[in-house]
Amino acid sequence: MxxxxxxxxxxxxxxxxxxxxxxxxxxxxxxxxxxxxxxxxxxxxxxxxxxxxxxxxxxxxxxxxxxxxxxxxxxxxxxxxxxxxxxxxxxxxxxxxxxxxxxxxxxxxxxxxxxxxxxxxxxxxxxxxxxxxxxxxxTATPEMLGQAPAMQDVFRAIGRLSQSQVTVLITGESGSGKELVARALHKHSPVADGPFVAINTAAIPKDLLESELFGHERGAFTGAQTQRRGRFEQAEGGTLFLDEIGDMPFDLQTRLLRVLSDGQFYRVGGHAAVKAHVRVIAATHQNLEQRVKEGGFREDLFHRLNVIRLRLPALRERHEDVPMLTRHFLQQSARQLGVEPKRIADSALARLEQFAFPGNVRQLENICHWLTVMAPAQVISLQDLPPEVLEAPVYQPPVRATPGAEPAATVTSMPVAPLAAVVPVAQAPAAPQPASDMVGGLHHPAVPAPMPAAAPSWSADAVAAAAPAAAVHSWEQALETEAQKLLAGGQPEVWDALTRRFESRLIRTALVATHGRRMEAAQRLGIGRNTITRKIQELGLDAPDEA
The missing domain is CATH 3.40.50.2300 (Response regulator)
Structure with a gap:
């Protein structure tokens, strides 16, 4: 460091x-x-x-x-x-x-x-x-990676929006890369020379979020010793990215609506209006239409944000991108840890392509960090993959009717209309909607409706091929087996031996998941910073440098 x-x-x-x-x-x-x-x-x-x-x-x-x-x-x-x-x-x-x-x-x-x-x-x-x-x-990597048709539709949509400052609503599952899309929209926009300011509205306590967004005057509340510029002022002349907008408190939604409507706001404790020349991009993993129906999200704010809607596909909908992303993340992990990049065998890569990735691209990135640290050889084999991959059933993508080449997505403006006009057509839960289905809040007319798909099925042979026999048992069973072996062999202090191994593996995994940041790893494990530092020293762990 x-x-x-x-x-x-x-x-x-x-x-x-x-x-x-x-x-x-x-x-x-x-x-x-x-x-x-x-x-x-x-x-x-x-x-x-x-x-x-x-x-x-x-x-x-x-x-x-x-x-x-x-x-x-x-x-x-x-x-x-x-x-x-x-x-x-x-x-x-x-x-x-x-x-x-x-x-x-x-x-x-x-x-x-x-x-x-x-x-x-x-x-x-x-x-x-x-x-x-x-x-x-x-600077060192491409903005976004993806050769799948669903991602190409996203790239085309970004290109069509490059000359516009219109408000965009990005939807997609957690970990699918919504902030990357927002950054790309900013970089290829007329306000690219201005700042890009991001804020996760779900990660900031309700009592602090108003001050974070709009700033505060000196003396506005206890502890406000100086005037503070909020995110809207910090993003002046650029882009403000509001991540997880669906979790914004209801009373703050009113203030946000006023900024989008009037182009001005007041700092907390302030009396002078501040002009806001900011492009707003919002993102959420939630169904905002459903949130409106439930009374948790303002309908008028929904229409203000839903001028252009861009849906980002889940990683399981673009499984052909998994090999390219895997190699990219392995290279990135090696640079961060200062080691030689590992290669991955075709059998391991094929198994990754068959994984559903509930955590999407972020989960694949974390798996690659884990493999960089934990895989014993320079070439990652099938059995080196983490249990979460080996023990998972083989993912069967839903079958779609594709009579012809799927056309590129069109970006259309979403007029302010009754809520029923923007609710997507009901689909079978097992058939995720492609990126081109919802751009600008409207369905692409040429994309066929997805076919209802049966629940994924697999044979015993397929499971045996995908997961070795040693991996199909739970970790508790593996622990019991190891304890029995040590006890039968007369191993002294079995408790201490297994506890050290357990703590060592747990702390290493947490450090990989947090890119070596000890404080964050301690918080996610639920222990103190001093505790994790002491454990690393006691266990003799070669922990990654904090990043």
Missing amino acids: KPIWIVDDDPSIRFVLEKALARENLPTRSFTHPREVLDALADVTAGDPARQGPQVLVSDIRMPGGSGLQLLEKVRELQPGLPVIIMTAYSDLDSAVSAFQRGAFEYLPKPFDLPKAVELIRRAVEESQREEVTEERQ
Whole structure:
């Protein structure tokens, strides 16, 4: 990991932070005045292989030879995505607020509580690493991958919308890549030079969501010490992506409707209207028509968002893309972990194509991370696949009537109409709707109705071929068998031996699923950050670097 840069003319502050961060296994590099920092950044920018740029910059606000505010401005020019934490005395609160408004990640008042300071720096590190992963994905990989007809329809729809700023509603199952489509719509739009700002309305508590969207004035509520720009202001001149819009609280739906209708809004606690020149793209995995019927979603907001509807297919509807996506994710995982990319045998690839992928593309990506870490050989064989794949029944795609070549999807505008006009024709649950069925809220007239499909069926031979005998039992049965073997062989301390193996495998899997982020892995496992750190040390795990 890149070091934390500390800038302060007070040697005691530098010493305390260096020691505290060292205990957290966070590398540091210290400077006494801003000029040294700018010289070091110049070396990094020039490509000096001996120099490594900062992960986070922590700077005092008043130092001989320059101020932290001036340093902040110059650093933002050189590395716009670098989180900068400004340290300041309580008497310098106005200066700290000024720094915050100029783009500082956060300010740290002096004298500070050391554990809180370390926690703040760790938050900044995680934010920096997320930005690095996002930038790497955007620059080093194609925007989207897919050769299946359903994905080609999506690509054509994006192309037809490239000259428009119309509101788009993206629907599709969780993990199918709705944010990737939103980013592509933004990149190929007239507002591509503006910012792309995403917010998951389901991930933010109701009490905070209003402030996140619209910002707040100083003193609007307890803890609002400064004025804060919301996501609408941050996205000015660009695109605001509202993910999981179906989970937005009902009272906030009214405020969102007003912004879409009037093009202006008020910050929380504010009295002056703020103009919003923003393109809105929304996404959901829910059936919004049903949510409207149930009274959980405003019908007028639904029609405002449903100007153009673009349905993203599930991965099981584009199984021919699985080999290409698998190889891509294996290469990506190898780059992130700094290892040689693994290859996958045809038999393993064929089994992946027969998997239903309830978690869609995100699940395939996680499986590839797991294989990169857990597969013992350089070539991934059938038996190396995780149990969730080997033990699953072979997926049988629904049979469709295809009298001729399926035409490309058409993008049509959705007029404001009664709700019944936009409810899709009822289908058998086992027959997912193709991407071209619902673009612009209307069915493509040339796409035939799907045939009702029977429940997937398979023979005993097919199951035996797909899953080895050792994998058809549950993990509890495997644990019982292993315990019996150890007990029969006179193994001492069986409890400790099996517990260590269980904890080791569980923590490794969680770290792979979170791309090595220990804090997130601990949260998802339901244990503390100190606990997972201690367990990694006790078990001697070669954990991936946090990313």
